[in-house]
Amino acid sequence: MMQDQPEAAMLLALSAYRRSPTTEARSSLLSTYAQFPGNQLAGHTDDVWAVTFSPDGRTMATASDDHTAKLWDTATGGLVATLAGHTDRVAGVAYSPDGRTLATVGRDRTAKLWDTGTHRLVATLTGHSSGVNGVAFRPDGRTLATASDDGTVRLWDVATHRQAAVLTTGDSTVRRVAFSPDGRTLAAAYSDRKARLWDVDARRVTATLAGHTNTVTAVAFSPDGRTLATGSSDRTARLWDLESYRTTATFEGHADMVWSVAFSPDGRTLATAAVNDGTARLWDTTTHRATGTLAGAGLISAVAFGPDGRSMATVAETGQRGVTPPLQLWNATTHEKARTLTGSGESTTAVAVSPDGRTLAAGDSHGSVFVWDIAGHRLVTPLTGPTGAVTSLVFSPDGSTLAGTGEDGTTRLWDMSRREEPKEAATLTGHSGSVRAAAFSPDGRTLATAGSDHSTRLWDTRSHDQVAVLDGEPDAVGSVAFSPDGRTLATGSHDGTIRLWDLRSRTVVTTLARDGQMCRAYTLAFSPDGRTLAATSCDITLWSTDTHQRIARLTGHTETTSRLAYAPDGRTLATAGYDRTVRLWDTQSHQPVATLTGTGGYVSGLAYAPGSHLLATTNTDRAVRLWELDPETVAARVCTLSGEHRWRETVRASSQRNPCD
Template identity: 45%
Template sequence: MARTIDRIDHASILDKLPDATNARFDAFDDRDAVECLQGTRTELLQQIMEWAMSPSQKCIFWLKGMAGTGKSTISRTVARSLKDTNHLSASFFFKRGEGDRGNAKKFFPTLTRQLMLMIPVLRSGVHKALHDDPDIVSKSLREQFEKLLLHPLLDLDQLGRQPQAAVIVIDALDECEHDQDVRNIIRLLPLLQKAKSVRLRIFLTSRPELPISIGFSEIANHGYQDLALHEIPEKVTERDIHLFLQDRFAKIKQDRNISQDWPGDNVIQKLVTVSVPLFISAATVCRYIENAKWEPQFRLAELLTDQAKYVSKMDKTYLPILMRLLDDRESDESEQQQLLQEFQDIVGVIILLADPLSINALSLFLGIGADQIGNRLNSFRSVLSIPGNRDQPVRILHLSFRDFLVQSGTKFHVDEPKKHKKIAHLCLKTMQNHLRKDICDLESSGTYRTDVGPQYIRQYLPLELQYSCRYWIHHLEQSQDLSSGIEDVLLFLQKHFLHWLEAMSLLGLISEVVGMLDLLRTVVLGDNNSVISEFLHDGTRFVLKNRQIADEAPLQVYYAGLVFAPRTSVIRREFKSELPTWICQFPQVEEKWSAELQAIEGHSDSVQSVAFSPDGRLLASGSDDKTVRLWDTATGGLQQTLEGHSGSVQSVAFSRDGRLLASGSSDNTARLWDTATGGLQQTLEGHSGWVRSVAFSRDGRLLASGSDDNIVRLWDTATGGLQQTLEGHSGSVWSVAFSPDGRLLASGSYDNTVRLWDTATGGLQQTLEGHSGSVRSVAFSRDGRLLASGSSDRTVRLWDTATGGLQQTLEGHSGSVQSVAFSRDGRLLASGSYDNIVRLWDTATGGLQQTLVRAIRARDNTVRLWDTATGGLQQTLEGHSGSVQSVAFSRDGRLLASGSSDNTARLWDTATGGLQQTLEGHSGSVRSVAFSRDGRLLASGSDDKTVRLWDTATGGLQQTLEGHSDWVRSVAFSRDGRLLASGSDDNTVRLWDTATGGLQQTLEGHSDWVRSVAFSRDGRLLASGSDDKTVRLWDTATGGLQQTLEGHSGSVRSVAFSPDGRLLASGSYDNTVRLWDTATGGLQQTLEGHSGSVRSVAFSRDGRLLASGSSDKTVRLWDTATGGLQETLKTNGIVNKLDFSQEGSYLITNLGTLDIQSGHENFASTSTHKNPAIFIEQGRWINMNGKSVLWLPPDFRPSCSAINGDLLALGHASGRVSFLRFHL
């Protein structure tokens, strides 16, 4: 039984680890690949095996050599020998253009899978890593390496195991895409020697290309040994090639019954001379001669005869093979031209493909029969790998064949730019023929990509279409001349742009699209066509805005993408016919794209700081979730997650060369990170308070840190040593910055001053006084002559660094200025404030240049990227300027009221979405709003301790009801509208005459905040629920306390009377609902079942049912007579308000309508009433009939919402109110 469980557990782990199966040394695809002939490479192989088995040798053996020198053959031989001796732990053979073998995406998961087979005790560590982070396999290389390999290996050291020798073989690292991935792999692998219980050795081969050479130079201190194959004495290589040829010719003679004296030592030596130093050349010659269709003697003679004609070794190797294609004495000139054309059409395409295609895929791509392609390719088996299965890819055996064809001056020359242009045309044609909306027939617009099985992808997106979608722009770029193809590209984009985005999203490649469009716009097309340039610019903005949701739910490019696109967006205009027909009133959107390029989501708490790398390719963000994240600024993709701090990350900064990142935290430390690998370089300890700010000197040798301990410290970044302690401030140091020459350091403090320090001596140079609030940010201009400071006094000041004199005071912000930064030329200064605005200033005049609405540092857990050039296009958001706290519909649904933290209430026309009235008068946030039953009055309760009554027709203030001494949390009208009740944080309830505004009663008795109030149907009783855990019943005529209902163990958040007034229901933070007898105060029922606080309660019209809404995201229906649970309805959101429909067949909630007749524990898919269920799902989706249909971008996610029939109102943190009306 234990073994069975272990096998199942192991299988479950393997299922979660992606595997580049073809990358193993003994993969089926490489079944014909040879190993070193016995007797060849003997010295080298012996040296490698001795290194592998010796406990004192260096961790890595790097075997480097030029193309064709036999590296892969040696790797296979080494791997085979190690496997035979049970010392091979894992292998990965890279091969460019071979899908998973051509990149590092599955490199570490593949190694981990193999290591677990050799070292079974690794499974628990790997299982824990996958359990803790199920998405680890899609994270950065560093995170994959640490969590899947390094940490599980280090955990084994705790078990006291005997050291075990294990070797990893990595072949052809130079064929891994992306130079940075290659360098990261080289940096990370030496860290494996930290593991002591497993003595790992890594045997690695590659060409000696620059990125790899640089990578190894960077790990010189970690220890590796290398050997260059092409530097092995030529005589040794000659001997081995000679032995190889002798062996292959002996097999040819035996197989074909040829005389033993053929071909003779002289011929063998000639072939050796031609081949050295490339084993690939000798192997190619042998494959050519071995062809079963021809006489070997004739083939060899042909090679020997022709070799003198050619200068290039590649000519000598490949041209005779190609010439055989035309060697048919019976064919005429036209037939030979036809053969050459077929060669160009088939082989010419194959050698330039970015990823190999099968014969069947090539047939559909090229429009040539599969049999015809197969027959033609049979002539090239010595240079191409042609599998028997026509669904397997055709591959080049060696890149030198492609190099020969594109560089050769022969009739077989492939005109590379011209051929790329042809392939690009084929890609466009393939996409035009196949791409369409919902290509996988998913039907539901909210279907997640992860729920689309690979079989559907293969069925609806065949390989030739996948290839075309991914590489069409690559081939356009390589064609170098697009003068005659621009119109074709424009027509394709105008018809199929969204279809292409959908396909790329389904393939998990949407993050590549931004770079592709940028390449198309800047490199390929230039400024040749303003129409297509405008389209591509708009398309790029569209993708940046929707990248995340397209990756999650591809069909949302047609829905959320278009619905929330600006009104003048080219994409919205071109594809307006794709707008969802089930929306009949669309939300108000901006006129044009704003300066915000994208909102990057990923942090789980507020983002406190952001910084760009010097080259602009990376963005670092520090968050209250204790992590630093590195993002690709072009795509918004997450590159690294830097974990280690035990407190909020308050500040981040890059070194000038971009190789280091510093972070300061509330854990009192600063940390230095390697940006390429994400590895922690230094932990700088010494401060006794939060580290609020960090900054590098220009040369990167010093780091400054400012802290709540009132001290600035200077650190040596190489050693982590403390260089200077700068004392003088009398308050927290919120910001630090070096002058460009590194001689000065500026520090801004809570003591309202800026100080300038000499970095060499630590001496104080200047104290800059003038701010009336704490200094939150400082920055030097590029020439060091100006210093900018931003303060909580809402101003920015510019100072002369030489004299300390004040140059400009920049006023305009209405909140604390948290950040300042100069443009590179020093002419502009950007300032970011708590007023949610970024402003751009002219440093010479102090004039305001741009206003960008919405802050860069976000409390919505996002990071936002802005385009400063288009800041002027930003529209002022009409409506509230603060978060919307509450919304409510009038009874007839014609009006919506919203209350906001901007101290206003607003009335909106639900038919048009237009703002009807702005109800100004409150001086504090509006917490609650309620309409009278006839809709003529609106009551608003506020933090300013007042209640105000407004005329909904005119917006005029009717009454200001004063008397409360704390925030007003809840308001409710009596049924006849004559009384208004208000519950407050002053622990009282007050009853007001709505006609006169007079205070009728002050109901005192609660000992804590009053959260909810409700009138009985006849208006004679009022119930109030409080944080003191009680419900109280009051006589509205006398104000007398009738009953105190005790029993709840948590705050009472909702109360409701039954229609006949005999029962009262109360919902509490103790997760229960209680039913009380209003006459006696006796507890009738305790309704238990919710797993979260109960936020709302309501009786059915006949009083037989009670509904309760909870933070557990369910609504429960109870029998009021028995207390029995009747039905549980899942909501995917918190129901804060609910009521029964008139006929009782469904519930009306703040999230939507719920069918209560179906008996299903979900929103009904076959509703029995005219209104399907519409609700907000997890704050991110609009859900209809139980299906997610429309994703809400961050700017449109509601802080509160209300639904009235077919109309959805969303109140936003920005102060805006949005309306969507649906066809039901």
């Protein structure tokens, strides 16, 4: 249910938690909420069916089977916002003429209006009795039209959010709608193989355009309003003269249904996209000849021109849930790819949260680092990192510097004092192999890096000079951590041993070894009070920093654990590994308090946001997930979402008692 109906899963989990707040119920509630698309920093995770540009061309909106619409920065290709709240496929998106409002429609029978400045829901419009497929604003911005499988086109007053009219001709489903440039006429695409033109004010059909041999799937007016383009499941697109209502051209060549049609701003070019044949085709509207083909961006499902006519966008389907579909910007003149839109990069490998809890950095397997605004779920900027995978990320204690280590043997430092415009400050070289981990000293003056060359190196963060090499390790060093007082450095080796170094003398104080098991020491973390050192390997071991004796061994993960982090208050330890779970442990009783599932893959990074109950994870599925760990906060948010988006009216399998009553 979580994949198909995440909203229903959240309500069911909340109901179970309300009945009995057991560890299992708490785990289910936290897990289902974290898997809600609005809590993931990533691109779409399912097929994308619609795309449109904002009036100024700076932003693009997409609609997906993953129940979300997403906003993208067309200059950087970065994700701006995720609009989550629909309980089924989002089938259409449309900007208001002033760009301040985005309308989305979905198979959940609703239309939603969103503020594009705050990315908050303004209204949910209900009335359709079946899925809503298409949406369009009238050019004056006062009226919204929606098209539905219930056979109706509904007109809505944008200011009052009230239904103004219902336009119906019979039982045929309505696939798409479009207003003429003067706003007087509405074109609608029907499943009975016809397109119809409506007089918007008189609420009557003025013409029926017949000629397609299968469902009409798309409609678009030319900029001068004299021509209508239609697409159809019969694999063709047509141009219609709106004075004679006759076909002036039929475009053939697609191998599947034409799902999308769009005119260039000057009206000279028509773009068509067909589901499953992998192309968008360009046609000269005067000569009716093909002028180009856009291919190599997946199974293109929709196409749109930018308002300046120089750029185009295509979106695609993959047919595979959880696989990010291609979202591509093109040069409309050369027909070459210009930019790929990404929510995150390739398989995400590392994560860090700034000390103020406002910024998250995630690294990927191709050496890119993505900086996110946590509150707005907005991609601030991508950074170019090492050659090869980013192996770790860490912020300095004051948040002014971000350090990233890489498989290429370098450590990169970025100046984060201006979060919107981070700058690379230095590249530290010296390790003869990959750099596996890094840690800042509590005062921020020293950076420690751990390398596969069996050494740990210390760097002055102001001069960027190497100040010491701690060698003598019998194997690659994979983890490093400073004690809270800054006097001790812990290093973990791939031979399973942990060494504690006195940083004044730069000598080993003691070596902590497991009982004959050869397990890598993947991650080390001191408790906030400095009394305990936690280490992940085959399992999780807690060591006393006073006696250097083992305090406890935490068992429960079914595969090797590789990541851990203490909560800011030290009361909870979060651990993760290859079994695709995150487990939360009470640090006093050493007992599990929750098991979080639905991580999307092997957990490659784990970080708490300071001063909160928020945990961030990175995974092999490219997504960055945000986990709110306070169940009462989650319960309140689920109820807020349910009320705002009217989930009780739209969620399937919602016959149980409302847990929010």
